[in-house]
Each structure stands twice: as C-alpha cells, then as structure tokens.
Amino acid sequence: ETAVFQTPNYHVTQVGNEVSFNCKQTLGHDTMYWYKQDSKKLLKIMFSYNNKQLIVNETVPRRFSPQSSDKAHLNLRIKSVEPEDSAVYLCASSFDRADTQYFGPGTRLLVL
Amino acid sequence: QEKVQQSPESLIVPEGAMSSLNCTFSNSASQSIWWYQQHPGKGPEALISIFSNGNKKEGRLTVYLNRASLHVSLHIRDSQPSDSAVYLCAVRGNYKPTFGKGTSLVVHP
Secondary structure, three states: OOOEEEEOOEEEEOOOOOEEEEEEEOOOOOEEEEEEEOOOOOEEEEEEEEOOEEEEEOOOOOOEEEEEEEOOEEEEEEOOOOHHHOEEEEEEEEOOOOOOOEEOOOEEEEEO | OOOEEEEOOEEEEEOOOOEEEEEEEOOOOOOEEEEEEEOOOOOOEEEEEEOOOEEEEEOOEEEEEEOOOOEEEEEEOOOOHHHOEEEEEEEEEOOEEEEOOOEEEEEEO
C-alpha cells in the first residue's frame, strides 16, 4: 500500500528546460527527503525538511530547489536541466529524523 | 564524510540457501545502520535496522553489527525467489543517511 506518492512517474525533457516533481505523504510524518538515484543504483540525499524547515541541504547545483507548502508535501524544482540530471528522484518520509524512512516509487527523469 | 561499501556486488543463491550480504562503513560513531530492499521500478523498502553492537533477528533476517571493525552483515535464511532484489545498506550519522551501492541478489528456484 503506497503512502508516499510521487508524480510524474516518468518525464522526458530537453536540456535547459524547467521541471517540477511532486511528492505527498499520507503517513502524518514530520520529516521528508529528496534523494537522487543514479544508473548504478547509488542513492544520495539531496534535501531534508522537518516540519517545513530545511534541515539537510547537500551540495547540489543551485538549479535544484525544494519547495514545502506543508509537512505532507515536498516538491522539487530543477530550473535548467542538464544531461547529468538524468536519474531517478526518490521522495521519502519518516516520523522523525531517526525513524524508518518510507520511500515513494520515484520519478524517472531523462534529459535529452 | 561517511563512506559505505557493500559486498559482494552481486550474489546468486539457490532457493532455500542462506544469503549473506556485507557492509563496511567509515565512522564508528554512526547512529544506526539500516538495510533496505529495492525491487526494479520501485522505491527502497526498509527491512531491518540495528543501533547497538551485536545481532538482531526478525523472521528470516538476522543482522550483525561490529562497530570496532566497522562492519555489518545481513543474513537471509531460507532464501526465496521473491527475495531477489537489490539490497542497500544505509548508515545514519547526524540524521543524514549515506547509502552503499547495493548488492544484487538473485535466488533461483
């Protein structure tokens, strides 16, 4: 049963375009995350929000920006995509920062 | 910066066998170690976690942690074809998880 929802499932775009990915969790969790998973399955944390406040902001290019309207939603915007942005973007949530993380199914991005 | 390495990269076992996966990390003060299972096209799913030295058992899964040797292992007893997936080791320090590259497990009938 999916409790972390991501849209879209898949997105193809051209270099230089702007894209936005949405994530919603229905678990009542306080903390949400964005991860990038490359073609070799390596998962790297990008951002983490706790109660709408940014608590983890890894070294990612400035074209990436997270947006949180409330603690159930965490979106990701990429201002001007590059070919190296092609990856799967995974959203996750947890009750608190030390608790089990629940992942969504991911958004696969392909930049041509 | 935390470093997490997993071995082997891939593992093939017959149905009913024990599957053993390894993970080494770089910081003995890491708060917790988690194992995730990821099927193709899906997000990772947390399986089991361990915080203290020693072992922890849940169903067919047993995890062993040795902080002195910076090593954690996951053992799956009576492996089933449905266990075929990528297994990710994640180490949490300062509430920020670092993942390994994963072990691809194939259990053949």
